[in-house]
Amino acid sequence: PRRRTLSVDDYVAGVRSGDRAVIARAITLVESRKPAHRELAQEMLVRLLPHAGAAHRVGITGVPGVGKSTFIEALGKHLTGSGHKVAVLAVDPTSGRSGGSILGDKTRMTDLGQDENAFIRPSPSAGTLGGVARATRETMVVVEAAGFDVVLVETVGVGQSEVTVADMVDMFMVLMLPGAGDELQGIKKGILEIADMLVINKADGDNKDRAQRAAREYKGALHILQQADPDWSPRVLTCSALVEQGIDEVWGTVKEHRQALEAAGSFERKRAGQQVRWxxxxxxxxxxxxxxxxxxxxxxxxxxxxxxxxxxxxxxxxxxxxxxxxxxxxx
Ligand code: GDP
Incomplete structure (x- = not known):
């Protein structure tokens, strides 16, 4: 059956009450490029904006296979288990071309996908990075107004997508693999400069020592880099998403980062700068x-x-x- 058309009032009321079907339709609306939809979406967003902004916004990147979806599932469950409401969004400008998003996919996050305090949305397939980023930023307003107090934005290192995601979140996290010797080979140039935290995943079993060694090397590498944020020196942690070890330390560091920025008075300034650049x-x-x-x-x-x-x-x-x-x- 044809779905009833929703008015701006319907969208706002549904999103504010946490109605998942309306949230999903509101996101579909902001993803649309049709002029009439754009107009309606902006009307809705103006009304939702006063209710947004309270969430922790965290960007997560890493090469395919590093364990992003396993990690997001582990972190997401940890957070919903302690009373948070978690939205997982994805920025993957190639998803349209590859015929289906590989990121933010519910079938990869089976437990979190069924958690009523979690909301997972795959990448919009809007084509250009600019289009995908626009939709994701506006989706962030929708999920925050719906009461989600943690927003995780997943991206894979395609072109400029990490830089774009780093500029829409409060903290940007890079997942790494434990590896011997050539740790610094696999990472894209420039990624260390925009990372607030490096997390060496898969620090379990035989990998434990290698993960510790990698952590030491990255700490050394970060040390010689010019610190991007004067109020925060990037941290290096290890964890295992698979056996769910070190996840609470990762979240503790996210909170520590926010406290450091708030104490320095730069948290609101960072967000304000992001809005103007957007x-x-x-x-x-x-x-x-x-x-x-x-x-x-x-x-x-x-x-x-x-x-x-x-x-x-x-x-x-x-x-x-x-x-x-x-x-x-x-x-
Ligand atoms: P993504 O492509 O970055 O999303 O990576 P996935 O989450 O799909 O993980 C890729 C593979 O690594 C899967 O086989 C996971 O089971 C495995 N994996 C993920 N995290 C860990 C971890 O902490 N330890 C180990 N040993 N394997 C992991």
Whole structure:
């Protein structure tokens, strides 16, 4: 049967009362790119915003196989077991192309998926990283207004996705594998700079010693890096998601991080900076979208690109002609 259309009032009331079906539909609404849906979604978000913001927002990344879903399941159960309500979101800009999200998948988190104090939502398949990030940030408002006080945002290191997720959360955590000798080989350049915490997972059985050794090496590596946040020096921990060891220490460090930032007065400032950067990211995305979709620009681009390739015109002159076609005469 056709579902009843919901008004903004219906969405707000349903989300606020924690109605899971309405929460899911509200997220589908913010994921939509149809102009009418966008308008409705913004009306809803403006009303939900005063009720959002109280959650711990934690980003989690790591290479495939490091144990992200096992870890999120263990951490999530630990948290719901101590009275928290946990939302798990995912940012995976490749999910549309690969035909189904590998992240935030309920079938990978079977216990947490059935927990009534947990809400798992796979990555929107909105295509571009900007689109996926926009939807995820707005989804965060929805789940926080619904009363979830911990939001875990999972991402896999594709392109810029870690940097994007790090800029929508309070704390960014990188899961690592215990490994001998070449610990620092597998990690993407720049990831240590944005990590607030490194967690060496799979520190169990035969891996225990190697995990400790890896932890020492990472501590050394972090030590020589310029500290990104003046109020927090990144921590290195070990845990086993499989046998659920060290999970409470990880959560303790998340809380410690928040206390440190709040004590220094930089917690609200960090969030405020993220909101302003998000606004400008949307301006840029929409400007570029409008430019690329502009009929006169589209008609002009092939010949201009060819002229630039052939050296018949300079990139600067071609850029000016594109902007003029778009209607910007003095840019
Ligand atoms: P993801 O791809 O990062 O989400 O990784 P998964 O959570 O799917 O885990 C990949 C594999 O590693 C699975 O076979 C898990 O059972 C295993 N695994 C995850 N965490 C641990 C751990 O703490 N210890 C051990 N020994 N294996 C783990």
């Amino acid at each position: 606004m400008w990211a949307m301006v840029r995305d929409r400007l570029i979208g409008a430019l690329e979709g502009h009929p006169e620009v589209k008609a002009l681009v092939p010949e201009l690109e060819a002229a630039v390739v052939d050296g018949d015109t300079t990139p600067a002159v071609a850029a000016t002609r594109i902007l003029e076609a778009f209607g910007l005469d003095h840019a």
